[in-house]
Amino acid sequence: MIGARLIHQQWLSIVICGLILLKADAGSVGITYLQNAVAKGAVCLDGSPPAYHFDKGFGAGVDNWLVHMEGGGWCEDVAKCVSRRNTDLGSSKQMVKQFGFSGLLSSQQKSNPDFYNWNRIKVRYCDGSSFTGDVEAVDPANNLFFRGNRIWEVIIEDLLAKGMRNAKNAILSGCSAGGLASILHCDRFRSLLPATTKVKCISDAGFFMHANDVSGGKHIEEFYGKVARLHGSVKNLPASCTSRMKMKPELCFFPQYVVQTMQTPIFFINAAYDSWQIKNVLAPTAVDSGKAWKSCKLDLTKCTPAQLKIIQDFRTQMLSALSGGVNSSSRGLFIxxxxxxxxAGKQITWSSDSSPAVGNTKIAKAVGDWYYERSPVQKIDCPYPCNPSCPKVDDSD
Known part of the structure; x- marks a missing residue:
């Protein structure tokens, strides 16, 4: 009986140690709430304080800063914002207290050799406007706050006070809606740091295309227009773009117009067949009443030749848009x-044995080579379905 108990205790100890090791590998990082931001009106949709997760730099990376903005779509009308308000995309009250850092944010040298010891921050996303909104009035009927730009400003201000103002190197990055935010705020981020700081930006899946949908309509243009009007975003979009797009300044939500006058070096990580864009820009459900695209947009192997032709044309449009801009020589690409x-945020696609590669180069190496200027990086893959390193699509998706 005693022997059995000892064996049980030994196994229990092994399990606990294993869980601790797993937690360490995942890089679990605690949350920081900016309670003093509430007085400045810099709040989530529900009025709760903004938040971020901060893993401090060490060793040679102690003066280097990587600020990564979370993604999670947008809310274009009051009803959609109300539906987000009581989730972690609208309220810091609903956010997890610990967040696992991986990929670009990993603290493991083997898997993230260029940035593992930097100060790494994940900015939580709770405003629904890619950190661009600023409406003074509160929606009284629904108690909604549209203050995304204020959130961005107070978090950057807080990080500057915590040492980022002395940064030697700094990166503003983000994924999806956060990747769009990293484009929209890139030059402003540069302006807030010393001239001596080496500042660059990274957009992961943030290059959303201004393109017609399969019906010939402008679904995504109308969608972003609604977001911009609801959140009061236009005044916070890059002035270098809105001054040129005076008739439709809300089009500066689209990166292809912003990058034309961007001054800060930026790296674009994007799938040429971005799954969100194929589902929501090219073939949104709203314009596919006959559901002809339902199977195709979940799994490209199920597309008809005619559908694949449309998708290949979409890729061509994206590559053309990415090539524009006055500062294209400092632009990095991994397409x-x-x-x-x-x-970039997951180890399996960032730098693992099974990560996708373009010309034998994985994303982590491409980004590091570009940031440290070890070599120019403009990796553009051959057309689908040429790359065997791409993960297989799960039929259940």
Whole structure:
């Protein structure tokens, strides 16, 4: 009986140690709430304080800062914002207290050799406007606050006070809606740091295209227009863009117009067949009443030849848009031919044995080579379905 108990205790100890090791590998990082931001009106949709997770730098990376903005779509009308308000995309009250850092944010040298010891921050997303909104009045009927730009400003201000103002190196990055935010706020981020700081930006799956949908309509243009009007975003979009797009300044939500006058070096990580964009820009359900695209947009192997032609044309439009801009020589690209969305935040796609590669180069190496200027990086994959390193699409998706 005693022997059995000892064996049980030994096994229990092994399990607990294993869980601790797993937690360490995942890089679990605690949450920081900016309670003093509430007085400045810099709040989530529900009025709760903004939040971020901060893993401090060490060793040679102690003066280097990587600020990564979370993604999670947008809310374009009051009803959609109300539906987000009581989730972690609208309230810091609903956010997990610990967040696992992986990929670009990993603290493991082997898997993230260029940035593992930097100060790494994950900014939580709770405003629904890619951190662009600022409406003074509160929606009284629904108690909604549209203050995304204020959230961005107070968090950057807080990080500057915590040492980022002395940064030697700094990166503003993000995934999806956060990847769009990293484009929209890139030059402003540069302006807030010393001239001596080496500042660059990274957009992961944030290059959303201004393109017609399969019906010939402008679904995504109308969608972003609604977001901009509801959140009061236009005044916080890059002035270098809105001054040129005076008739439709809300079009500066689209990166292809912003990058034309961007001054800060930026790296674009994007799937040429971005799964979110194929589902929501190219073939949104709203314009596919006959459900002809239902199977195709979940799995490219199920597309008809005619559908694949439309998808290949969409890729061509994206590559053309990415090539524009006055500062294109400092622009880095990793455009793989995978059917994916957001690839830098997960170890499996960032730098693992099974990560997608373009020309034998994985995302982590491409980004590091570009940031440290070890070599120019403009990796553009061949057209689908040429890349065997792309992950297979799960039929249950």
């Amino acid at each position: 793989d031919s995978c059917y994916a969305h957001c690839q």
